[in-house]
Amino acid sequence: MCLGLPMTIVETDGMSALCAFLGEERRVSVLLLSNPPVGAKVLVYIDTAIRLLDEDEARLIADAIEGLNAAVGGENCDRFFADLTDREPQLPAHLRSE
Template sequence: MCVGLPMTVISSDEHTALCERRAEQRQVSTALVGEVAVGDRLLVFIDSAVRVLDEDEARQIDDALDGLAAAMEGKPFEHLFADLIDREPKLPEHLRPTNP
């Protein structure tokens, strides 16, 4: 199974970007997202950027990944899912039933 990771662009050229996440650097293809700028946050799967993220979305993904790791280690994790606390889960719009 692949997990997409938020990474930050530290340099780029026409088709690739050098990205960093927690002190690890990777050369990433940007063929699917087009031109990127230094500081952009990208969702990366197997060394390919699949989407440009805004800062809030990148933080939520990082928090969720940290929360899963904490839960697996038996550590507190609820605070890392703050966006889910005190609300009912909702299906994305495209998965909700339509009324005839």
């Protein structure tokens, strides 16, 4: 399984960027993006930034990853999924039988 990581660009030369997430830094390709600036949030798969993220989406993805880490460690993970804990799960429209 491959997870996309919401990383922040620390420095860039236009072809690659040093990005950070949860204390880890790695150099990733930014060739699929149009000159993302330092400080931009990007979604990274297999050391390639595939798209820009806004702050809200980056935080939701980061919370989900931290929640999974908490769950694997046997901790309560409700705080990471606050947008899901107070409602019944809903199927996407294309999976509902109407």
